Amino acid sequence: MTTLKISVLPGDGIGPEVTAEALKVLHTVTQLYKGIEFELETFDVGAERFLKTGSAMTEEAFTHCKEADAIFMGAIGLPEARHPDGREVNGDVIFRLRFDLDLYAGVRPVRFYPGVPTVMTNTSKVDYVVVRENVEGLYASRNGGCRVRDDLTTDTIVITRSGTEKVVKYAFKLAAQRASRRLGLSPTVTCVDKSNVLKSYAFFREVFDGVAKDYPDIHTEREYVDAMAAYQVLNPERLDVLVMENMFGDILSDLAGATVGGLGMAASGDIGDDHAMFQPAHGTAPTIAGKNVANPTATILSAAMMLDWLGDKHQLPQLIDGARMIERAVSDALQDGSARTVDLGGHRSTSESGSAVVNRMLQIGGDHGVRS
Ligand code: ATP
Secondary structure, eight states: OEEEEEEEEEESTTHHHHHHHHHHHHHHHHHHBTTEEEEEEEOOOSHHHHHHHSOSSOHHHHHHHHHSSEEEEEEOOOTTOBOTTSOBTHHHHHHHHHHHTTOOEEEEEEEOOTTSOOSOSOOTTOEEEEEEEOSSBGGGGTTOOEEEETTEEEOOOBOOHHHHHHHHHHHHHHHHHHHHHSTTOOOEEEEEEOTTTOHHHHHHHHHHHHHHTTOTTSEEEEEEHHHHHHHHHHOGGGOOEEEEOHHHHHHHHHHHHHHTTOGGGOEEEEEOSSOEEEEESSOOOGGGTTTTOSOOHHHHHHHHHHHHHHHHHTTOHHHHHHHHHHHHHHHHHHHTSTTOBGGGTOOBOHHHHHHHHHHHHHHHHHHHOOBO
16 A cells, blocks of 8 residues: 655635545545555645634644645635735745745646536637746745836746756656657647847757757747737647746646636646645635635646656556546536536536536546556
């Protein structure tokens, strides 16, 4: 029996509701695939905690997250939970974990699931990944910046060779892994930048070109960020793995989510060499919290990403199978309507949506027999 320790941070707003559904799905994986168990440790972390105690996360919770095999988070933050200087407290948790555990790759898969309403017309083959550099870029100026004069401010972008190499290598390895799992796909990594305007982005591209030489079997492309925004809307079927600077990744991954059904569909992982944290890309949506109406799909798909990462890291193929099974069950349950929540034009509650995915997994597991 392999036991994997997961630190669970349900968080605020809709966080606990969507996390509960993802945990139901993880439990189903352990029922269907013998030999794996998850030791879940849940921590009270986030804005509610900050409002009650003045601290969003204890050192003890941080240490447990650091020692866990993976971190699984719902959503963190409330508009009223702020530091005296106006900063939201979600950074106390998310940035702390991201920076202190060096979760340098922000990974956002973008996949269209049939049955989900979309503004797009050509969605059938949309299946790509935005890889965002997570700890440098323009956001490295966070809490810095310079009010040069009363009428002038500046923020400085940070691009290092080592930081860029790490995230670009991650993108190439991911492209190779995707191709190995889907016969016939020729892997492509696209560098997204604005190298025609800023030196920092020209340097990002220079480092990308250097890393690309080590992966001769992977096709490469280079696009300016403004052109890429248009391709994501007009020709998303030609995209595979995109890698880019922090702020560009923040913006283009939200655009990507909007093209495949919105925030309730967007899964994400913050991934490093030794640690990783998985959470839906959406926030805490306080206006719909506690009503059992939030869409749990993004959180459930983030759980599938976690299994993929753990399966790869610990050489546990049944976890990778489990991830594929979750995706298939989500796809089926969205298509037949049983998992479609209000934001997707359906009428299922949060818990009904999660249960629909679980039921579909049990059906698929029954059809194919249990794996050990
Ligand atoms: P944050 O500033 O915390 O990142 P945000 O500005 O991205 O938050 P969210 O909290 O993600 O905002 O939500 C914005 C709106 O999107 C919500 O009010 C809600 O209507 C919708 N939304 C977000 N997540 C979901 C979900 N899982 N299910 C249904 N609707 C959602």
